Amino acid sequence: MCEANAYLIENNEPVLIMESVDTVKPEDDGINIVNIFGEQKFIKAQIDSLSLVDHKIFLKKMSS
């Protein structure tokens, strides 16, 4: 399985917000993430970067 962990960067520090993320879908006002267990979160954030070999998704607060 190649899911990743999602981190929200706050004050330059990554904070784990969801493990085993499967799908990620940016929306106009945030981002939807769903893990392999079907749990879903909507976060007012956008993708900062991905590092898939490290299984990491970095999100950042939306620039408003």
Add this chain to the structure above:
Amino acid sequence: MCEANAYLIENNEPVLIMESVDTVKPEDDGINIVNIFGEQKFIKAQIDSLSLVDHKIFLKKMSS
């Protein structure tokens, strides 16, 4: 290894643009993708969605 393949959605069809993608970094005017071999592409696109268990990154042309 948990890299993914990157597809650009054109006319509702995903077109493979890079295999074995490791890092993805959205920028103001496009997106940088780098594969596990160190090959880099800059595409005038943004992330449409990720499906990590399927090893797929979907990009779409930037809405200008």
